[in-house]
Amino acid sequence: xxxxxxxxxKDAFGRIGKLETPHGAIATPALLPVVNLNLTLxxxxxxxxxxxEALMTNAYIIYRNPHxxxxxxxxxxxxxxxxxxxxxxxxxxxxxxxxxxxxxxSEQIVAFQRExxxxxGTPIDIPTPPDVTHQRALEELEVTRGRINxxxxxxxxxxxxxxxxQGSTHLDLREQYAELLSKLSADVYPIGAxxxxxxxYRFSELSSIILACKAGLxxxxxxxxxxxxxxxxFALAVALGxxxxxxxxxxxxxRDGRYLTPxxxxxxxxxxxxxxxxxxxxxxxxxxxxxxxxxxxxxxxFSELRTIKQAILDGQLWELVERRCRHPSLLQALRxxxxxxxxxxxxxxxxxxxxxxxxxxxxxxxxxRYAQKLxxxxxxxxxxxxxxxxxxRHIEREFDVTLLMKAPFGPYPLxxxxxxxxxQSEVPAPDCVSIKSAVRNLxxxxxxxSLDVTFAxxxxxxxxxxxxxxxxxxxxxx
Amino acid sequence: xxxxxxxxxKDAFGRIGKLETPHGAIATPALLPVVNLNLTLxxxxxxxxxxxEALMTNAYIIYRNPHxxxxxxxxxxxxxxxxxxxxxxxxxxxxxxxxxxxxxxSEQIVAFQRExxxxxGTPIDIPTPPDVTHQRALEELEVTRGRINxxxxxxxxxxxxxxxxQGSTHLDLREQYAELLSKLSADVYPIGAxxxxxxxYRFSELSSIILACKAGLxxxxxxxxxxxxxxxxFALAVALGxxxxxxxxxxxxxRDGRYLTPxxxxxxxxxxxxxxxxxxxxxxxxxxxxxxxxxxxxxxxFSELRTIKQAILDGQLWELVERRCRHPSLLQALRxxxxxxxxxxxxxxxxxxxxxxxxxxxxxxxxxRYAQKLxxxxxxxxxxxxxxxxxxRHIEREFDVTLLMKAPFGPYPLxxxxxxxxxQSEVPAPDCVSIKSAVRNLxxxxxxxSLDVTFAxxxxxxxxxxxxxxxxxxxxxx
Numbered sequence: 040x041x042x043x044x045x046x047x048x049k050d051a052f053g054r055i056g057k058l059e060t061p062h063g064a065i066a067t068p069a070l071l072p073v074v075n076l077n078l079t080l081x082x083x084x085x086x087x088x089x090x091x092e093a094l095m096t097n098a099y100i101i102y103r104n105p106h107x108x109x110x111x112x113x114x115x116x117x118x119x120x121x122x123x124x125x126x127x128x129x130x131x132x133x134x135x136x137x138x139x140x141x142x143x144x145s146e147q148i149v150a151f152q153r154e155x156x157x158x159x160g161t162p163i164d165i166p167t168p169p170d171v172t173h174q175r176a177l178e179e180l181e182v183t184r185g186r187i188n189x190x191x192x193x194x195x196x197x198x199x200x201x202x203x204x205q206g207s208t209h210l211d212l213r214e215q216y217a218e219l220l221s222k223l224s225a226d227v228y229p230i231g232a233x234x235x236x237x238x239x240y241r242f243s244e245l246s247s248i249i250l251a252c253k254a255g256l257x258x259x260x261x262x263x264x265x266x267x268x269x270x271x272x273f274a275l276a277v278a279l280g281x282x283x284x285x286x287x288x289x290x291x292x293x294r295d296g297r298y299l300t301p302x303x304x305x306x307x308x309x310x311x312x313x314x315x316x317x318x319x320x321x322x323x324x325x326x327x328x329x330x331x332x333x334x335x336x337x338x339x340x341f342s343e344l345r346t347i348k349q350a351i352l353d354g355q356l357w358e359l360v361e362r363r364c365r366h367p368s369l370l371q372a373l374r375x376x377x378x379x380x381x382x383x384x385x386x387x388x389x390x391x392x393x394x395x396x397x398x399x400x401x402x403x404x405x406x407x408r409y410a411q412k413l414x415x416x417x418x419x420x421x422x423x424x425x426x427x428x429x430x431x432r433h434i435e436r437e438f439d440v441t442l443l444m445k446a447p448f449g450p451y452p453l454x455x456x457x458x459x460x461x462x463q464s465e466v467p468a469p470d471c472v473s474i475k476s477a478v479r480n481l482x483x484x485x486x487x488x489s490l491d492v493t494f495a496x497x498x499x500x501x502x503x504x505x506x507x508x509x510x511x512x513x514x515x516x517x
Numbered sequence: 518x519x520x521x522x523x524x525x526x527k528d529a530f531g532r533i534g535k536l537e538t539p540h541g542a543i544a545t546p547a548l549l550p551v552v553n554l555n556l557t558l559x560x561x562x563x564x565x566x567x568x569x570e571a572l573m574t575n576a577y578i579i580y581r582n583p584h585x586x587x588x589x590x591x592x593x594x595x596x597x598x599x600x601x602x603x604x605x606x607x608x609x610x611x612x613x614x615x616x617x618x619x620x621x622x623s624e625q626i627v628a629f630q631r632e633x634x635x636x637x638g639t640p641i642d643i644p645t646p647p648d649v650t651h652q653r654a655l656e657e658l659e660v661t662r663g664r665i666n667x668x669x670x671x672x673x674x675x676x677x678x679x680x681x682x683q684g685s686t687h688l689d690l691r692e693q694y695a696e697l698l699s700k701l702s703a704d705v706y707p708i709g710a711x712x713x714x715x716x717x718y719r720f721s722e723l724s725s726i727i728l729a730c731k732a733g734l735x736x737x738x739x740x741x742x743x744x745x746x747x748x749x750x751f752a753l754a755v756a757l758g759x760x761x762x763x764x765x766x767x768x769x770x771x772r773d774g775r776y777l778t779p780x781x782x783x784x785x786x787x788x789x790x791x792x793x794x795x796x797x798x799x800x801x802x803x804x805x806x807x808x809x810x811x812x813x814x815x816x817x818x819f820s821e822l823r824t825i826k827q828a829i830l831d832g833q834l835w836e837l838v839e840r841r842c843r844h845p846s847l848l849q850a851l852r853x854x855x856x857x858x859x860x861x862x863x864x865x866x867x868x869x870x871x872x873x874x875x876x877x878x879x880x881x882x883x884x885x886r887y888a889q890k891l892x893x894x895x896x897x898x899x900x901x902x903x904x905x906x907x908x909x910r911h912i913e914r915e916f917d918v919t920l921l922m923k924a925p926f927g928p929y930p931l932x933x934x935x936x937x938x939x940x941q942s943e944v945p946a947p948d949c950v951s952i953k954s955a956v957r958n959l960x961x962x963x964x965x966x967s968l969d970v971t972f973a974x975x976x977x978x979x980x981x982x983x984x985x986x987x988x989x990x991x992x993x994x995x
Contacts, residue, residue: 089799090799090801302840305827309831310827311826311827311830312823312824312826312827312830313820313823314820314823314824314827315794315820315823316793316794316795316796316798316816316817316819316820317794317795317796317799318794318795318796318799320794320820321567321568321795321796321816321820323568338794338799339794341794342791342792342793342794342798342799345790345791345792345793346790346792346793348789348790349783349788349789349790349792352789352790353787358843361843362780362840362843365836365839365840365874365875366872366874366943367872367873367874367943367944367945368943368945370873370874370875370945371945371946374945374946374948394844394845395845395848396843396844396845396848397843397848397875397876397877398875398876398948398950399875465844465845465846466845467845467846467848467849467852468849468852470852470876471949471950471953472876472949472950475949503981503982504981
């Protein structure tokens with residue numbers, strides 16, 4: 040089977056790509072609005088207006104309704120929904136797990152999805168919730184794996200198959216099964232049963248789960264984050280490598296009077312002003328209907344995906360993630376993944392600019408990569424490292440080499456003043472975090488070259504961490 | 518003259534208010550789009566659709582065109598513009614300063630504005646640019662002051678008068694003249710000649726100028742930031758106390774192919790995806806006309822003002838400012854004004870919640886205010902301060918009092934665990950900046966009460982700054 044997923048642009052683990060399906064390509068990162076045929080607030084045929092290229096619907100809901108099932112089988116699911124683009128179907132695993140009688144049905148439901156002409160079908164996986172025992176998670180993963188294998192056998196030639204990765208909050212299982220499933224010929228890899236984590240703002244754990252799955256999966260596999268529909272976490276999830284989102288959030292939140300924004304959720308009744316430019320919010324009325332609220336939720340979700348794609352093209356995905364991760368739970372998640380930046384550094388593309396948005400910027404892969412660059416710097420003799428050359432010109436002749444300092448990067452020779460990242464970085468005055476990064480890189484540089492260094496620093500750089508430099512170099516306050 | 522400006526809600530120096538004019542009230546913070554009758558990309562009568570309640574136009578441009586002048590005088594400026602809401606007129610000071618012949622004209626232009634029925638008129642002030650000598654700034658301020666006094670004499674009973682505060686980048690002059698002018702019966706106080714600072718992203722200096730003007734002005738005076746029209750700095754400017762903005766930016770940027778967002782500016786030609794939900798950007802086309810680009814710029818500007826107003830109502834203006842000030846130049850400005858938080862602390866309203874967005878949150882007035890609250894805490898004997906009570910339960914009985922720790926605030930007794938800000942604060946795990954704030958408050962607390970304190974801290978709190986606690990208390994690593 041040819042590779043159905045093609046990546047054209049990358050930044051962090053995020054990517055812009057294209058997933059081919061029988062009903063056309065899905066440009067990723069993509070959000071597939073979930074359509075419930077029993078409760079259609081916004082009709083499938085209207086979804087393109089908001090920016091949707093593909094939809095998701097629950098095959099089980101169609102299957103258990105004799106009229107819908109018959110229509111789906113006779114006219115096809117695209118005709119049933121009135122949508123001619125890609126349609127992904129979920130198996131109703133969650134509902135079925137609740138009602139039991141699941142042993143027989145995975146094969147049936149997959150066959151039904153195939154016969155109804157679904158573009159991407161899903162077996163009945165076991166959505167193991169967070170925080171269960173390792174043993175239960177493992178046992179349920181084995182059941183899921185069996186169902187995926189069965190689905191691959193009976194999915195036919197056309198329909199793509201989604202292979203959900205479960206494993207609860209056990210990172211070893213997430214990674215191990217991602218790797219196992221990655222070797223199968225499935226087309227889409229959803230990360231499953233993470234909705235409870237998102238609902239309780241456990242974004243750090245969600246991020247670790249995504250990274251564990253990514254570590255196991257082959258690079259060329261599209262990753263779907265099951266049930267993720269809040270725009271506040273799209274940027275982070277894309278940066279961690281998620282390509283597809285599906286969600287009924289636009290409608291579920293609207294039913295509950297909740298108003299989505301890329302910064303978080305408001306209750307509509309708490310709003311005196313609508314903080315959004317969308318066609319609904321720009322109309323001037325506060326009294327939004329449930330339908331209008333759902334429309335707003337869709338506008339803002341698709342706009343956020345466009346914002347993310349533009350950031351990937353611009354090499355500014357980390358900047359965007361740092362801007363977005365300002366709710367404490369998301370900030371904690373960002374700080375958590377920053378402890379694993381080695382893996383990001385390995386895939387960091389070449390950039391044109393570095394914009395320091397916050398102390399979190401000092402932990403970006405580009406700063407770690409700069410430390411590697413310093414190893415290639417050929418320096419010998421007595422070295423002056425100065426934070427303000429105007430104040431050290433009179434002593435420069437006592438040294439063989441003079442280097443400057445820029446936080447959060449570290450030392451640099453004048454010849455590199457115009458090159459990336461020194462020249463193409465916009466940073467505020469050094470702060471305690473950016474000073475630490477720069478000094479850490481300086482210390483590594485001194486140690487790697489066993490250099491005789493004098494570090495001349497001004498008031499802005501006066502910080503406790505300089506004591507560590509003092510053990511390796513002469514410190515001069517200028 | 519009765520007070521024409523009424524404030525209903527406050528947060529930081531920001532406020533929601535209402536400025537009465539002969540043609541109705543302007544709800545503030547407000548943006549007055551500048552309409553140039555020689556170049557009307559978007560007609561004045563259409564401006565309400567975007568959210569504008571009031572407009573600004575240049576009286577000099579009308580005055581020097583015989584046809585426009587005659588129409589303005591015979592039918593009134595509202596009829597000329599086709600807009601029945603409040604219209605503020607600028608004097609053309611900038612143009613006139615360029616062409617000379619200004620001695621005679623200020624009185625004439627003010628009389629013309631009065632006769633044409635302007636709601637808010639402006640004399641010909643001298644827009645002293647940044648970085649000139651103190652003497653020049655002072656001399657020009659005296660000329661401006663004379664023109665303002667003259668304008669107040671000839672403005673009639675109806676028209677409100679704007680009294681521009683100049684003074685270049687000299688903070689002492691800005692404050693001194695703000696105070697002098699504040700005693701006059703002017704109605705609106707524009708901060709003038711700051712466009713060059715905004716154009717060169719000198720937001721730190723702009724912020725210091727606004728704070729200097731605010732320090733001199735009476736609290737009940739509405740403040741106008743002349744020429745400010747980029748939504749990226751609205752939140753900061755409102756938090757510093759600006760009530761009115763005017764700008765031709767929506768049109769000037771559009772002419773130049775530039776696309777405004779609350780996070781900064783894009784060039785339209787560099788965009789592959791439009792990162793916005795507005796009616797223009799949601800239409801799906803990238804090929805925006807100049808008019809469409811101007812519309813987008815207006816939608817996003819008015820949406821940002823609604824976002825700011827909602828944040829003031831929610832007591833979340835600092836949160837919003839911290840989210841917005843992520844361009845390094847704005848971040849630097851935020852950090853600069855944080856060095857003067859004592860004045861913000863004095864006016865900080867009671868809040869319902871504290872959301873930690875970034876290390877900048879640790880410098881919020883609420884954290885300084887918490888230190889004051891600690892002075893009222895009645896504690897004596899041997900005190901245990903613990904960062905993790907589960908790990909210190911076994912030694913608690915050795916102490917008379919046990920306090921807990923929460924960054925960025927500091928120590929708190931269990932009885933205050935549910936009260937603001939300890940209970941109503943959402944914070945991530947302690948970081949080096951929030952630990953410093955909490956420890957600074959702890960040190961002040963120990964010193965103020967001369968207490969016998971043992972500070973038991975866990976791994977998360979391990980930080981250089983604890984050495985300072987060590988001089989005053991017993992440190993225990995738990």
